[in-house]
Amino acid sequence: MQLLDGKFASEKIKQEIAAQAAEFLQQSGRKPHLIAILVGNDGGSETYVASKMKNCEKVGFRSSLIRYNDEVTEAELLQKIAEINQDPEADGLIVQLPLPKHIDPEKITEAIDYRKDVDGFHPVNLGRMIRNLPCFIPATPYGILLMLQAYQIDTTGKHCVVVGRSNIVGSPMSILMARNANPGNCTVTLTHSKTHNLKELVLQGDIIVAAIGKKNFVTADMVKPGAIIIDVGINRENSATTKSGYKLYGDVDFEQVAPKSSWITPVPGGVGLMTIVGLLKNTLASAKKEIYS
Ligand code: NDP
Numbered sequence: 001m002q003l004l005d006g007k008f009a010s011e012k013i014k015q016e017i018a019a020q021a022a023e024f025l026q027q028s029g030r031k032p033h034l035i036a037i038l039v040g041n042d043g044g045s046e047t048y049v050a051s052k053m054k055n056c057e058k059v060g061f062r063s064s065l066i067r068y069n070d071e072v073t074e075a076e077l078l079q080k081i082a083e084i085n086q087d088p089e090a091d092g093l094i095v096q097l098p099l100p101k102h103i104d105p106e107k108i109t110e111a112i113d114y115r116k117d118v119d120g121f122h123p124v125n126l127g128r129m130i131r132n133l134p135c136f137i138p139a140t141p142y143g144i145l146l147m148l149q150a151y152q153i154d155t156t157g158k159h160c161v162v163v164g165r166s167n168i169v170g171s172p173m174s175i176l177m178a179r180n181a182n183p184g185n186c187t188v189t190l191t192h193s194k195t196h197n198l199k200e201l202v203l204q205g206d207i208i209v210a211a212i213g214k215k216n217f218v219t220a221d222m223v224k225p226g227a228i229i230i231d232v233g234i235n236r237e238n239s240a241t242t243k244s245g246y247k248l249y250g251d252v253d254f255e256q257v258a259p260k261s262s263w264i265t266p267v268p269g270g271v272g273l274m275t276i277v278g279l280l281k282n283t284l285a286s287a288k289k290e291i292y293s
Pocket of ligand 1: 140163164165166167168169170191192193194195198211212213214232233234235271272273275
C-alpha cells in the first residue's frame with residue numbers, strides 16, 4: 001500500500017501557483033482575487049471557508065469573505081452576486097453550501113457569472129466539462145485529478161466505480177473519469193443509494209471513489225486486492241481527545257482497506273487538501289483569462 005498524500009501533492013502544486021500569482025501581480029499590478037460568501041454559522045462550512053481564505057493568502061492571492069446571518073433573503077444574496085459579477089477585480093466567486101432552506105441553491109449557482117464560477121458548479125461549466133471543452137472543473141473532482149497526476153497514476157482502461165452521485169462530487173467525477181483524457185479513459189460505474197448489489201459492483205473497481213458521507217462505509221470485503229482508493233468523505237464526530245473538539249473520518253474504513261489497496265488517500269490529509277488546490281488553480285486561471293476572455 002502507498003499513500004496518496006494530499007499534503008505532499010498540494011504543497012508542491014501550491015508552490016507552482018504562488019510563482020504564477022507573483023508573475024500575474026508583476027504583469028497586472030494586482031493579485032488574483034477570490035470572493036467567498038458564507039451564510040450562517042455551520043461549523044463545517046466555517047472551517048472550509050477559513051481554510052480556503054488562508055490558502056489564498058499563502059499563495060499570494062487576495063481573498064474576501066462576505067458573511068450573512070441565516071436570515072438573509074434570497075433577493076439580498078442575488079443582489080450581492082450581481083454586484084460581484086460586475087466587479088472586474090473579482091476573479092472567482094464561491095457561495096459556500098449548504099444554504100438555509102429558504103434559499104434555492106440552484107438559483108444562487110446559476111446567478112454566478114460562469115466566468116467567475118471557480119467552484120465549477122454552473123451548468124455552463126458542467127456542460128462544457130461533459131464536452132471536454134475548457135471550463136472550470138468542480139474543485140473536488142479537479143483536486144482528485146491533480147492527485148492522480150501528481151502520483152503519475154495511469155487510469156487508462158481501468159474500471160472506476162464511483163459511490164455517490166452528488167452534483168458537486170460523484171456525478172462530475174464519473175464524467176471526468178470516462179472522458180478521453182488523462183486522467184480518464186476509464187470504464188465507469190456510477191452508484192448511489194438505489195443501486196442493487198452495491199458490494200458486487202464496488203468489488204469490480206480498479207479505482208474506487210467514495211463520496212457518500214457515511215463514516216467507514218466502504219469496508220475491506222467490498223474492495224478487490226490492489227485497488228486504488230479515493231476517499232472523499234469528511235465525517236465529523238465530536239471527540240474529547242482532540243484540541244478542535246472533533247475528529248474527521250472518511251467514507252472508507254482506512255485501517256481495514258489500506259492493506260488491500262495499492263494506493264489510498266487518508267482522511268484528513270487527502271482529497272480535502274486537493275480540493276483547495278483545485279479551487280486555487282481555477283481562480284488563477286480566471287485571473288489570467290485562460291478559460292474565458
Ligand atoms: P451528498 O449527500 O450530496 O451525496 C451523497 C451521495 O451518496 C448520494 O448520491 C447518495 O445517493 C449516496 N449514498 C448515500 N447512501 C448511500 C448508500 N447506502 N449506498 C450508496 N450510495 C449512497 O454528498 P456529497 O457528494 O456532497 O459529499 C459526500 C461526502 O464527501 C461527504 O462526507 C462530504 O462531507 C464530503 N465532501 C468532501 C469534500 C472534500 O473536499 N474532501 C468536498 C465535498 C464533499 P442518492 O443520490 O441516491 O441519495
